[in-house]
Amino acid sequence: MGYELLIILVASLTALACAIPGIFLILRGIAMMSDALSHSVLLGIVLMLFIVGDLSSPYLLVGAGLTGIFLVFLIELLGKTKRLPSDAAMALVFPALFSIAVFLINKYLHNVHIDTHMVLSGEILYISPKDSLILFGYNLGPKPFYTMLIILLINISFIGVFFKELKISTFDKQLASTIGSHPMLMHYFLMAVVAITAVGSFKFVGSILVTGLMIAPAATAYLLTDNLFKMLIIASIVGVVSAVSGFYLADFINSSPTGSMAMMTGVSFLIAYIFAPKRGLIAKFIGQSHQKDALARKILLTHLLHGEDDQSSKKEVLSSIQWKERFVDKILNGLIEENLVKSESNHIVLTDRGKKLLNELRSLSPITM
Amino acid sequence: MIEYLTDVFSNYTLRTVILGTSGLGIVSGALGVFAYLRKQSLVGGVVSHSALPGIVIAFLVTGSKAPSVLVLGAAIAGWLSMLLVNMITRTTRVKYDSALGITLALFFGTGILLLIRVQMAGMSKKAGLEHYLFGMAATMSHENVLVIGGLGGLALILMFVFWKEFKVASFDPDYTKSVGFSVHLIDTIITSLIVVAIVIGLEAVGVILMSAMVIIPAAAARQWTNRLSLMVLISAVIGAAAGVGGTLIGDSGHHLATGPLIVLTATALFILSLFFAPKRGMAIHWIRQWKRKRRMMHRQIPALLHDLMERTKTKDDGWTIDVIRGLSPYKSGIDRVLNHLKSEGLVQQANDLWFLTQKGVEYVGIDSKDHGG
């Protein structure tokens, strides 16, 4: 397998593995948990390194996983003391764990091949095709590929098995506990999956890209669809596209691939933020003024009801409704075009069609004044 | 020790560094209180990470690594990141903390991309920009201290000037609007001052960990006092102590980035505060809980023995500790309470059996009258 292809494959697998739990993190409003987890796993890696002394040992993953659980536990514990708000508990714990890790690296592991830059940008460039998984004497190909593949499979099966429970506990916690699917249990499962993913990805892509890949593609998908399943698909695609485009960008300008990939996750979001068909800034700007006009027509029509004999002068309308004259003209013209009102010697009069519609409206919203 | 101290104070470089780190600790400690109270603890992380591209771009544009130039770049980038977070949350359904994460990835990713690019081009040795990741207090210069003192001092003065407005807007924003203050303006001022507090500390603490310096001292200070003014003061002192402590530890060894050391010193001070602060401290809380439990047991165990006595109608029966434990809502510490009751003459012990004495019977009678049965 070629070097470049290998990196792209590993990065894409990571993007896929991150997108899945990311969706549930952003929907539950705990997105920054990924940031906290991806930083604190470093401590586990470092501590395990002291014990096993080998940077490529799978035990490093175990150690990192344990610190992930430890982090969640510490945050909950601090929250339970009721001495500080929950956001502060999180903002406080992970820098502390991360600091211990960086300090240990600085102090004791200066000679080992682990440096603080790896924390940020991962080792994706140092992945070697020669570092192969060998089973029963067969060379099955590079290890990082398999690590990420396994994590991805874990995540997919997690979603596959608990899709319904996750969905219910995300959107309606009360309903979830009444029908007996334990939302708290789901929370811990989800945190475990996030931790495993963060740990596995961390080594190759570093803490910052884990955060980016978990949150940004999911949030991008959230702007594009309401359907949870579609959201998963879109987030996966966005994640992979960000990773691949980031790789080529870094290659082109000769810089850090992970920094570039993280940036691209943000850029993908910005593109959706501006151009998304329904929720993008542009669509919203246009759509909002449509909706606003529709609402304004309704308001104006209802207002005419208060005038005597279903008619008012424009002046009266202007003084009580407090709109700019130009806007009133625009809305009035719209109503006249639809044959709901007509203008008669400075007065605005409801047409029969307008009266009929208003009566329908009135029956919908009891206005007894 | 004295030798060490005179050494510290005669060492010009170290003196400069300590001046700088204590200064940044004071400013971030004081202003961090408002981030903490407004439930914006995660904001600091986004601002400080997002400052990185600003630093690198400032260097690339001006070719200078003068602290004032880099701090300006950092401040602009940090401030823009806050603007983006606000825009995303205001105009989309994406939640606040997702917006924080996206902004973090976008800005910091860009920062790393640029930083590595600069390193690859071989310009970095000259710039020393990588110190901005984890902090290197030792490289602080006279000019750094001036920047910290100048900008930080200005931020603190503005905090005093707008003290009343910061307080009321942090406590009750709707009310603040109703009496005619622009909460939007107050928010903008507070956010800007927090950005200043963060960027002046980046060289010593680093972009990764500076966020902790606006939260940890504030969280520690909250445990000591219930007054806002004192909280700000204590937080500033803790921030300064963390800055100085981290610097001195870093000075004692090689290859030690100061950021983690400063954060760990602050964390240690937080843990001390959480456990040992008067009134709010966990230690005092546990002691109170334990005392309350013992008081309850002191009343409840004689009552329980009395109850057993009434039911069996015999004066001479005693009960084993297992029986008592089985009937008591408290399962631990029963033997200690029994022994204490014995020393007060309320219960007696024969072999393994415990009895209520006559005095104990009276005690139960008085006690039940006192507490309405």
Add this chain to the structure above:
Amino acid sequence: MPQSAIEITSLTVAYHEQPVLWDINLSIPKGVIHGIIGPNGAGKSTLIKAILGIVHPIAGQVKVFGEEYKKQRKRVAYVPQRTSVDWDFPSDVLDIVLMGSYGQVGWIRRPGKKEKKMAIEALEKLGLANLAHRQISELSGGQQQRTFLARSLVQKPDIYLMDEPFAGIDAKTEKTIISLMKELKNQGKTLIVVHHDLQTVREYFDWLTLLNTSIIAHGPTQEVFSDNTIEQAYGGQIQKHPSLV
């Protein structure tokens, strides 16, 4: 016709194009205790916030004593829902009550002796004098509510806008508050109160608005508070307006 305290015309407020208040026309007379009732989500708090200029209407206007709210701000005091703030804020009772003077004092200047005296008077009025230096985190629900009321007294307003002042408090505090309200009314003040307990409506309020996105009924309590109007306000679901045209 005597000038009313608050005059609302054609007021419509929408969140994300969904109307929360629809075509509100309301005139609240001076010197009454005016209740606003309606089911959850009916827009009661929004109505108060729209009067105070905290939320911006998409149509209509609010006049306070015949002028814009901005010009009459000093004659109005807002008592927010007790649960809308974090009571673990590091402050004591006097500190919070003193905030009542902030509007008068304006930007940057600090409250002085005069304001402090006013705050202490307000505390005494609500029986909080001995709690002046009590931490607000240690207050009971009733004490929290009285703290907010004391803060509004410091403003010496002519109109009080209170959002659920009786929610989650003890019976004794409820009595204190209602007798204070009656006293204020006798001084000619106007009190507008969002309320949720239908049992006490007749006893507490002279005037009443039944609200469910639009106004269901409005007028003197004896006239408008009937099974029929209650059914109309609470019976169906909250009114949703169909998108039109």
